[in-house]
Amino acid sequence: MTKRQLKLGLVPTGVGGPGDSNRWLDPSIPADASVNIDWYIDAVRKAEAAKFDLVFIVDSQFITKDSPPHYLNRLEPLTLLSALAVATSRIGLVGTATTSYNDPFNLVRRFASLDLISKGRAGWNVVTSGDAGTAGNYGKEEHYDYDTRYARATEYLEVARGLWRSYEDDALPRNRETGQFLDETKLHALNHKGRFFSVVGPLNIQRSPQGEPVIFQAGDSDQGRDLGATIADGIFTHSATIEQGQAFYQDVKGRAARLGRDPNEIVIMPGVVVFVGDSDEEARDIERRTREHDQSFEQALGEFGRSFGWHDFRQYDLDAPFPTGALEHAKNSFYTNAKKVTDLAVARRFTLRQTVEHIRGQRRTPFGGTAETVANEIVRWFEGRALDGLNIHLGHPDQFDRFTGEVVPILQERGVFRRDYEHSTLRGHLGLPIPTNRREPAPVLEAAE
Structure with missing residues (x-):
């Protein structure tokens, strides 16, 4: 072989x-x-x-x-x-x-x-x-x-x-x-x-x-x-x-x-x-600075709605509990991802702000x-x-x-x-x-x- x-x-x-x-x-x-x-x-x-x-x-x-x-x-x-x-x-x-x-x-x-x-x-x-x-x-x-x-x-x-x-x-x-x-x-x-x-x-x-x-x-x-x-x-x-x-x-x-x-x-x-x-530390610092520069929280909040059929989340109180009813807008969109996000927010009792920040934080690369x-790391995942x-x-x-x-x-x-x-x-x-x-x-x- x-x-x-x-x-x-x-x-x-x-x-x-x-x-x-x-x-x-x-x-x-x-x-x-x-x-x-x-x-x-x-x-x-x-x-x-x-x-x-x-x-x-x-x-x-x-x-x-x-x-x-x-x-x-x-x-x-x-x-x-x-x-x-x-x-x-x-x-x-x-x-x-x-x-x-x-x-x-x-x-x-x-x-x-x-x-x-x-x-x-x-x-x-x-x-x-x-x-x-x-x-x-x-x-x-x-x-x-x-x-x-x-x-x-x-x-x-x-x-x-x-x-x-x-x-x-x-x-x-x-x-x-x-x-x-x-x-x-x-x-x-x-x-x-x-x-x-x-x-x-x-x-x-x-x-x-x-x-x-x-x-x-x-x-x-x-x-x-x-x-x-x-x-x-x-x-x-x-x-x-x-x-x-x-x-x-x-x-x-x-x-x-x-x-x-x-x-x-x-x-x-x-x-x-x-x-x-x-160094490993320098690479993570480059990543952090790049993430901070390449997207603001306001931009992330606007883009957050894509999985939910581009529902506009700016209409909600950022520090209130995550609006679970928004999942209805995802039924014919990226529903699988929207459901994961909603379930996560409910399980952790996140506010909308905390949910968006958490999703942003998840972008840290392995x-x-x-x-x-x-x-x-590539070899470890491959093998x-x-x-x-x-x-x-x-x-x-x-x-x-x-x-x-x-x-x-x-x-x-x-x-x-x-x-x-x-x-x-x-x-x-x-x-x-x-x-x-x-x-x-x-x-x-x-x-x-």
Whole structure:
């Protein structure tokens, strides 16, 4: 068996994502970084030089005045990744797209195109849209409820994989001597008719060197975990402690095994922030000063409402008990997280102020210290089966430079991370098999009338 290797992803959130409303004030970050293609290319090329497996572009399609700067003004993921595909050669290219507000045929075709443009480096982070306000941008009065969202997503992936397998791998001989471009017995219609979608097919694009895009998923509810265990090649998550990471890891891989899947073919990669200093104390001081600078309490209070359907918590007395009735606003939003926050506040008898401050305090990273300390902790989580890899949030550039320049070489020296790329596709990097595409020969195209 091939030795298990740590995976690394880069998450660039430009001028500042959740919790980092003031990051854009850093003069080393262009004030327009989130829409600046040159900034993205430079960042992703640095990650590729460090042999990262992938870059992960987060996305959502609803904003309020309290959204962080990166969310207020950012490039659409597939457009951005197509530009990055021709500016890089090895790093995987993963973008977020919702199954709730995209037509399957169009979205599947765009990901297949990215996969061909990049020569097999595309990945899709499948989401169902936690921001309930997104419905209003697509002509709907109300967002889908949890069960409907996840049922749609499961069927959506069935359609996607069926469309990606429209062509058998040798369906296009392109033989100039015989004049044969297509072997029509190896092109297959989908003819899908389900609860949510009706799609005839076939898709008008061939498969890539990795077969089809890698599927990622992020969701911590029972429905989200079931969806990931059912359809995902990779899982994006968050864990505050190694114990939380181990519990999530065992749960999701256990669900996959019960479904008859090989749990080793699911890569779990929590998102983390890393702080590196010349001493452990200096690193924690850098973290503290960065946190204080990058978001005020007032900004945190405004952003706090996102999990609750962007409910405005500024209307409440900060020093009164936490307003538990606000949970009602989260029913079609990020309910799992909102319920955790509410239960915590009730159990500890927190005021609203104490709850917001506690959530802010929870952001302290497990991965802070000297390069040696950070590397030791990463190895501990990796060997302890709390993760298969890490998605490193690109915050302030100097810290990412210290991670790639100081921590990565230690991980390479210890043999847990590659010194050079061994594959050219994202599936190859992640140790995932190419999906089979065996079909019974059957002509699908009728002669034109």
